[in-house]
Amino acid sequence: MGEGYQEKLRRLAELLLSANYPMALTGAGISTESGIPDFRSPGTGLWEKIDPFKELSRSALMRNPARFYEIGLPRFRQIRSAEPNPAHLVLAELEAHGYLKGIVTQNIDGLHIKAGSKNVFEVHGHLRxxxxxxxxxxxxxxxxxxxxxxxxxxxxxxxxxxxxxxxxVVLFHDPMPRAFYDAAETLQYCDFLMVIGSSLQVYPVAYLPARVEKLAIINISPTPYDSKALVVIREKAGKVFSDLWEVLRQKGKV
Ligand SMILES: [Zn+2]
Structure with missing residues (x-):
């Protein structure tokens, strides 16, 4: 992957425009620019002092629900007050223009819905x-x-x-919701998947790209699928999708 950023963007645009059933799979990295930290990275702010996998797990909720909400509520409120960033907004526009069939997201922040995306599979649930x-x-x-x-x-x-x-939302130890199985079924039709802001470390979601013929990865850090992907861009999603929009505009497609 020695080619430059602009060349990768042009290839991303071509793959998107030529696909029959393009979809996106998004993870925490798409929402960090909206102020929501990635819980798998060393914590910041509100998330610094807790281990959400332990203290916001299903068993923590069963054991001591009052404590669960004492810890969880300020954090849920932070997530609920976040606003979509350019990456969410461009993905919603791509769908509106017919260039994207749907989004599978690992995020519980609801930002794709807030941005106006219609066909969204929230496979870890939401806070509505x-x-x-x-x-x-x-x-x-x-x-x-x-x-x-x-x-x-x-x-x-x-x-x-x-x-x-x-x-x-899917808490640690919870089964996967219906949306996950719906997403897996819809992905059978998908011939091009853009993985955005996910390091593809969390199963079973991380199995999903394996079925798709063509992949593009837009993520700050490496993923297990990088060697299979046709384009890998290690940049922030907000920048990549703002720039992709500009490429599509220059091509007269939007
Ligand atoms: Zn009841």
């Missing part, structure tokens, strides 16, 4: 809703936040009045 661990009924995440902030912790379901509410 919560559900009761007893009766299974769903509620808005705002309802949960209001309860905890008004001192009702653990937050209880308003339907059965007994069950503790949990965020609809």
């Amino acid at each position: 809703t919560c559900s009761c661990m007893r009766c299974g009924k769903e509620d808005s995440f705002d309802f949960l936040v209001d309860l905890v902030e008004s001192g009702v912790n653990p937050p209880l379901c308003r339907f059965c009045q007994e069950g503790v509410l949990r965020p609809n």
Whole structure:
């Protein structure tokens, strides 16, 4: 991969424009420019002093739900208040122009939806809703936040009045949600996948690119799929997608 950045961008544009069923797979790296730290990197700010895999796991929630929300709520609020960056916005525009069929994301921040993307598979869940661990009924995440902030912790379901509410995100030890299986099924049609901001270390999501014929990787650090990829760009996603948009504009495609 000795070629320069501009050449790689042009190839990325060509692969995207010539694909029959182009899709994107995004991970934490696409949202760091929106102020959400990658939990797998050494923690910063709010995430510095906790181990989310331990303290925000399913077993932590079962053992001590009040403690789970004491630790989790400020962090969930930080994630929920984030705004899309140019990478999310360009991906939404690509879909609107017919150049992208869908996005599979490992992120729970909902930023693809906020950016206007329509066909989004949130395979680790999201923070728009919560559900009761007893009766299974769903509620808005705002309802949960209001309860905890008004001192009702653990937050209880308003339907059965007994069950503790949990965020609809995949916690450590949780099974994968329906969206994951839907994503895997849709990827069977995908002939070109852009992996963006994911180091592809987290399974089972990391298996998904294996089925796709052509790959492009846009990630700061190496991934296990780099040698299979037709284009590898080690840059921040916001820059790459702003620049890709400019290439497409010059080609008269957008
Ligand atoms: Zn309930």
